[in-house]
Structures are given as C-alpha cells and as structure tokens.
Amino acid sequence: MGITIKQIAELCGVSPGTVDRALNNRTGISEKTKQRILEVARAHRYVPDHRARSLARGRTMTIGVVLFDLYNRSFAQLTNAIERRARELGYVVHLTLTGKNRDLEKTCIRQLVERKVDGIILFPVNKGPDFEAELASLDTPVVTVCNYLSDRWPYVGIDDRKAMNDAACYMIGRGYRRFIYICPPLAFRGQANIFTQEQRWNGFADALRDSDCASVAQPVVIRDKHYVDALRRIDLREAGPGRTAIVCSCDAYALEVMNFLKTEGIRVPEDVGVMGFDNIDTLQYVTPRLTTVHYDMEEFGERAVNCLAAWIEGEAAPDVPLSGYRIVEGETI
C-alpha cells in the first residue's frame, strides 16, 4: 500500500535522489527525466510519507493544542481560529483535551513532544516552578492563551483585571451597590492555574475598594461549584440601599443563573442585575440580552498561531501585546 520513492526510482531506472529532485521541484534534473518520474508517480498515486520527511528535514509542520474541552463556546471558537490560521501557514493541528485534569495536561504535552510538534498552544491548568521547569526543558516553543503562566512564555489574552474593574465601575455607575460574585474556580486557588479568574476577581475587588461611593457593600462571593444552589439560599429580593447585581466571572455561569432566576420568577434587571464575561455567541439567542465583556477569541487564535510560528521560524519568543476588550451593554444591568 503506497508506493515509495525507492520503488519509483526502480521503475524509472534512476536513483532515489533523482526522484526526490523531480518530486520536490529541485534543480539539477533534466526536464525529460523529471516528467517521466512525475508521470510514474502520478500513475501510482505516490503520496509522500510525512513522517519520514519530517524525520529527515527536522520539522513536522505540526502544532499541538492543549485545551480543557470544547464545551465552552469560546474554546470551540478558539480552536477553530487556530486551525484556520495554522492551515494558512502550512501547519496541521494536533488537538488534545485535558478536561481540566492537571496530570492529563502533562500527559498531553508529553505526547505532543514525542510527536515532535514544532510548537504548542497551551491553555495551562498547571502552574508553579516545577511545571515551568518541565515546560522549559521541552525545548519546544509554547504560547499560552487565556490563562497566564509566566513571562517565560508569550501570553495571548486581555487585561482581565482591568476589564472586570471596568465592568464593576459600569455597574456602580448604573446604581448597583450590592453584589454577589460567582466564580467556582476560585475554590482551586493555590492548586490549579486560575490566573485569569483571579485577575477578574481582583479587578472586581479593586473597583469596590476604590469606589468613592460609600454605600457599596462587601460582595458575597460564591465559590461553590453548585453555585445555583448557593444562590437559592440567598434572599435576592431583600431590600437595601442600591440595586443588587449577580456578577458572573464568565457567561456560562450567567446563563445558568438567568435560567434559575427565570424559574424563580425573579425579573432581570428589575429585581436583580446580571453581569457576564466573555460574550460567547450563545448570548445572541438569549433574552434578555446579557450585559457582558467582549473580546475577540478569533483574534486570540490567530495571534497565538502567528506568535508560535514566528518563534518556530525565528530565534526568540516574540512579544504579544494584550488584546482589546469592551463592555457590551445588554439588558441585564
């Protein structure tokens, strides 16, 4: 199954080297033999063996991607963008999914290294000096996305702290004074890499602290994975100064929260406001339109690939500026 260069060489009565010259448009071959070889190759449906080629050439033209999963809309978009951009640059993608399992993440990375990918795009769930050392020892370019690891690797993302700060100010500006902050990942503080989620929380806390509005209350923070249950135990209609907002550290939580509020007959934003983050595309079909923070996942994907490709082809890891974001004024705040 599958004819090889050597076999073509025999069939044509030439050497493998000559076949190589013909097949790869190299110089130093007469047009006549070249055509003859190409003819035979076509007739036998010659397909080059990429493994052998990459072994000889030293490049696989493959990039590895390590993500949680594809359930989150954003990741699907990101993967899509990565594949497209990678393809444009001549790379094929190895997709590996970790399900947020830290050991599995290491396994995935190891597999990619064994397969000698030219570079890796990583949404890290691990962190810490050991992990960094491990990553550094790979001798493989790595670009991090959506979750910062360290300045030893380029990072593609936004300034989440500032963005959530802006969001908080926006809410305060609209009369919100009491807040419930939902962010289950915070429960993994110190264990997993939840940099982005921490940044968002910090940005939120900053804003509340810095607010010159005296009536802003201490926020209630929900770290429970069963955040809807936790929410159920709170009296959301309790009277008090200013309005109440449920701040979700990402849209996925916000959607669940809105479903819950709907079943409880709690009106948004009349009774309580809801703030999201990510602007996932699902939102365009949901009423009321969620107020959220938008950034461009497609751009993330492209930037990550561009950066990785530049690193692969160049010497050092290029710097990537943080991406932009904006608050999407919906109907829930």
Place this chain on the structure above:
Amino acid sequence: MGITIKQIAELCGVSPGTVDRALNNRTGISEKTKQRILEVARAHRYVPDHRARSLARGRTMTIGVVLFDLYNRSFAQLTNAIERRARELGYVVHLTLTGKNRDLEKTCIRQLVERKVDGIILFPVNKGPDFEAELASLDTPVVTVCNYLSDRWPYVGIDDRKAMNDAACYMIGRGYRRFIYICPPLAFRGQANIFTQEQRWNGFADALRDSDCASVAQPVVIRDKHYVDALRRIDLREAGPGRTAIVCSCDAYALEVMNFLKTEGIRVPEDVGVMGFDNIDTLQYVTPRLTTVHYDMEEFGERAVNCLAAWIEGEAAPDVPLSGYRIVEGETI
C-alpha cells in the same frame, strides 16, 4: 536537544537494541542493566521520537478528523467526544477543518494520508464516484459521520428521514396544517453532499404526502441562504385552515428564526410554531424552549472512534447500527 537511544547506548556502553529493550519493557534483559539504562534515560530526560517509532512500527496511533468547522455546537461536541474516546484508546487526534469547501476537504484528507494517520473520521461534503474512488484508493480506514456517503464506508448517524417524518407527524397531530420548510443547503443539491439534509426533507415530504389529513397544504420551501429575509416576505399571520409551523432543518436556523419572530412581535407558538432539529445545547438557555429532535452527538463520537479503531485493528470495516433519536417536546409547537 533531546537525547536519542543511540546516545544512551553509548553512555551506558551497551547497544541500541539493549536500550530499546530497557525502555520498552521487553524481555531478554537483565534487571541490572535495565535499571542502569532507565537511570540514564531519566537523567537526560529521554523522550522517544514518535515519528521514528511509527516509521519502524508501521502505526502512528493517530486518527484524523475532517469536519466543517466548530461553530456549530454539535461539531464541537462531536470533536470533544472523538478526542476523549481516541485518547482512551491510545490515539491522538489530527483536527482538520474544511469550512465546507470541497477542495479543501480533499486537501485535508490528503494531508492526513501523508501523515499516515491510522484512520479518518469524515463528515463528507464531497460525494460521487470520483470522490469515492479517491477515498477508496487511500488504503486508509474511513468512517463517515452525520452525512452518509456510500455503503463502502461505515456511517454513524440516525435515520434522519424517519426522524423528520416523525417530527412532521407530531406537528400535524398538534393541529399544524401549513408549513414553511427552511433548509438553505438544499440549494446545493447535486453539487455538495447534503445527504442528511435531503433525508430530512424527504422525510418531511413523505409525511405530508402520506397524511390522511386533507387540509394539509403544500409546504413553502426556503432554500435561500438569507432565509430570514425570505421569511420576512411571507405573511405569517395570514388566516387559513390549521396552524402554521416554520420547520427548520436544524436548530441553528430555528434560533435565528426565533430571534426574527421576536423582533417582529410574532408570538411563538401562538401565532406560528417553530420546529428545530439537533437539540444543540444552546437551546437550554433559550425561551421559549424549542421543540426539536434529539440525538446523542457524544455517542456519535464514541461510536465513530470505536468503529474506526476496530477497523484499524481488525480486517474489515465493522457495521454500525443507526443511532436512536427522540422528539423533544418543547414549547414552540
């Protein structure tokens, strides 16, 4: 960068063959030298080169996936399931996306073959004898998903014709007599492989024809890519016998339609009913709850991988039974 078996052999003063025995837990090596070799390998962070291994062993333990894109929720789910199941079986996934481009699909397949994937999971957009011949000549196991190609390749999916037939009967049973059928892909009939979409349409047409209910009218069929615009030109509140339903050949269209109806102030299902297909997970956040046809994409992914793996490891392509489906009774019909 990266130590090789040969180098380890030199360092340990043994032959490459012995190192291979130690590294791969083979028999015929003394515990002592084995430990010594493993020691050195670990110290130098030995990582096997998968390309070389696969070249020598004849298997890549890689499966290729060819899909449109990841925008459709279903595909993201499918990809996720494929990756997970493939990983369980020891395979790594090459993901290629075609954007529904028929030439690009061929390119993707060729790339995967060059990379000597052990098998391919394909959502085909091409069809016809030429394409089938091309595919057959690959000498690579291929399993088709979601879009049937021919009985030469296993197919993972449901009986779409019957499912849409059931859906139509369900609507007729609920008093619907006038139908608008939305299915832009039908415009590519004869060109692209739209098997599934045709099946759904056929099932729908069957049901209307076979209905013993005399008042069922000929459906209006929208094949226009700008189906919302087409819909705008129709008087949806026109009086007539029975109720009117907009039947969408997949949920993605239904969501757009519902958004449109909302902006027009047309109530669902009071003024007009809406039927979907696929039961994408987005639906759980959309009101009113869309009536649709459910099938299990996760199962598709698993079955496809299982089938492919069985074929790779066995002789012939295993048969896969059609998967189940069910109508999800929502609030829009």
Place this chain on the structure above:
DNA sequence: GTGAAAGCGCTAACAG
C-alpha cells in the same frame, strides 16, 4: 544531470 551513501531515531530479526 545523476548516483551513491550516510543519516534522521527507532524497531525487529537474527546471531552469538
């Protein structure tokens, strides 16, 4: 313009 040979890193078959 073409051929021969070495090598990429690993495996497997055969000697010893």
Place this chain on the structure above:
DNA sequence: CTGTTAGCGCTTTCAC
C-alpha cells in the same frame, strides 16, 4: 542476556 544489522521512507551531501 546482549550485540549486530537491516530496514522504515525521505533528504542531503558529495562524487562523478
């Protein structure tokens, strides 16, 4: 138990 050798398929260098 260990070493040797011959590949896997392609590339590349150096002769001719």
